[in-house]
Amino acid sequence: MISAMDEILNRPVRPRNGAVVARLASVSKSFGEVRALHDVDLEVHAGEVVAVLGPNGAGKTTAVKLLLGLAGANAGTVSVFGGDPRNPRSRLRVGAMLQVGRVPETLRVRELIDLFASYYVKPLAVQETLAAAGLKGIEKRKFGVLSGGQKQRVLFALAICGDPDLLFLDEPTVGLDVEARRILWDEIRHLVARGKTVLLTTHYLQEADALADRMVVINRGAIIAEGTPTEIKARTAGRQIRCVTSLPIATVCSLPGVLEVRSDRGAIVISTALAEPVLRELFRSDPELSEIEVTSGGLEEAFLALTRDNSQETRVKS
């Protein structure tokens, strides 16, 4: 039996040769008075997952639209597969999931996939797309009767149905529940395992951390940090110690290595580069010290630190 499964398993794995498949070079883009992107450089290499991370209105969607040829840059150059993103040849190798207000509601899931798959030269079989997007069993439903999460999965299916080499996913998991989000993450990992390249935008740090080889943090139209999730976390490395102590805050503040102290529901939270020396000092000064918790600064903290205005930083001690 030469099944579809064999075909999937035997699909040639594309080499991860790191070639640049999409690039923004010194790109600026304004919409009227609003500056959406300012002098942005971004490269996407073959076989990697890049997460563009940032708060709402940071310019993530604009970056995706430029790379899809749906908008033109005011300055700088945009290239996909070495050419204009509007080139029909590069479009044949690209899949896109955009945030859409409304999809024709009277068409069935299967019909929408059939239509979009027909645009491509070597599309996936419809059944394969349905399975990959978690739409089996609802392929005969009309788009209009689907739940929000199901609609989102149909849009994902339209992006992958042509088996494109490069995928742009703009906020792919917005409105999905935990389970559906996991399914989509697994599918993105599966695509990358098959040599596909993915650029996704998200404002969920957890998502970027779970999927991305590389994160690009963007805020107010500019890239403010770039690196692996580990590197980004390291940018604001440090530990937080939460404990209950009778020591006055001022005393804790004066301990060597303490960066910041704040009180939190009867306890205090100490920020420091290294937890151990501070803990040793605390035990020496306060034998009653209790309820100790030590946490590493998560991606969340790193992200907040990166996107926070300098003026808003509250450091008790520098």
Next chain:
Amino acid sequence: MSAAATTLPRTAVERSAGHTVTIYAKEAKYEFLKLLRLPIYSLSTIMFPVMFYVLFGLLLNRGREANGVSVAAYLMATYGTFGVMGASLFGFGAGVAGERGLGWLQVKRASPMPPFAYFVAKTLVCMIFSLIIVVILLTLGVAFGGVHLAAAQAAKLVATLVLGASAFCAMGLAIGYFAGPTSAPAIVNLIYLPLSLASGLWIPLDMLPTFMQRIAPFLPSYHLSRLALGVVGVGGGSAFEHWEALAGFALICLGIARIGFQRDEGKMYG
């Protein structure tokens, strides 16, 4: 780095001509299914002209004449014009405005869909709905209105109206590029209904006030109705000037649509 990009495996380089034709056909098929399953479109665009024709052409004016032909024949031509206008204006105007305004057109444009497939499919589908409407009116008129048309005449009536509908596709496109997604159906109605009345599609033109008779020759719907009336034996003269007027009108609409398209692009590309 950029040199390495060219060494990427090249799958999916180009589509064959046959493949492109398949895409156009699929695009048209799903556009048709989309509208057919939308009762507000399929029912209202088909039922209104048919209902009016049955009422005014077959029931209320039985045995009467207008401009030398039976009212049943006269109104078959004018309600046929009314019908194809509605199918085209709503199919295109409301369709494009909604899909453009709510992001669906953008998803299609980001895909490798041949850009013209979208518009060609819409035009074909508006023509198919026009065909359905005209054939229903024709059947009713012949069966119940005592209308006598030779086969060639009937075919000419159908062809005239279906082809003439394309001018209103162009008008719908222009509306679609300027109207918002929610206001488009209302705007179409505001143009469609007065245009129908003033062109004598509901009531024969010579029964309308003189000033309306003077305005009518400036309206595209007047010219299409004259062409259709010519087929059923009302009025003489050359059809050429009416086709010329329709073609000119269609070109103006396409020009306006282009301005709207460029305005949209300007927002993104400016």
